[in-house]
Amino acid sequence: MVLFENVGYKIESNINVKFKDAEEFLEFFPDDELKITLMLRKIVFDCLPNCTEKISYNAPFYKIHKHICFIWPASVLWGNSKTYEGVRFGFNKGFRLNDELKYLNKGDRKQVYWRDFKSIKEIDVDLLKTYLFEAAEVDSKM
Numbered sequence: 001m002v003l004f005e006n007v008g009y010k011i012e013s014n015i016n017v018k019f020k021d022a023e024e025f026l027e028f029f030p031d032d033e034l035k036i037t038l039m040l041r042k043i044v045f046d047c048l049p050n051c052t053e054k055i056s057y058n059a060p061f062y063k064i065h066k067h068i069c070f071i072w073p074a075s076v077l078w079g080n081s082k083t084y085e086g087v088r089f090g091f092n093k094g095f096r097l098n099d100e101l102k103y104l105n106k107g108d109r110k111q112v113y114w115r116d117f118k119s120i121k122e123i124d125v126d127l128l129k130t131y132l133f134e135a136a137e138v139d140s141k142m
Helices: 022-026 031-047 125-140
Strands: 002-006 009-013 052-056 059-063 067-073 087-091 113-117
Touching: 022 031, 022 052, 022 059, 031 067, 031 087, 031 125, 067 125, 087 125
Parallel strands: none
Antiparallel strands: 002 009, 052 059, 059 067, 067 087, 087 113
């Protein structure tokens, strides 16, 4: 495992780590990312009580019929470097969601849309739930 410094504390990158389940995944993160991740996870289970959680690409994905959303803390590297701060909450079929508010980011992606959260205070729970309910509706038609 590789260690690197990040704003006054050490965290381990998971370049060579493979999480076997959500519990092992949750033990990995610095406190700030863990708090955000746990809150987002609770919102997902509140909105999608019948969903299953599976670790894919070393991050939890949530599905009923197909993948609906994922939670990707910045400490779970995509490649060899950290490309954002906080925790990314993504919608696998974000392109199918009504995003008139432009709440979600898409970058150069065609299907996956996301929102990054650097603190719990940034999470608009009601708005995020609205997107989750719509994503579940999209999933039910797949």
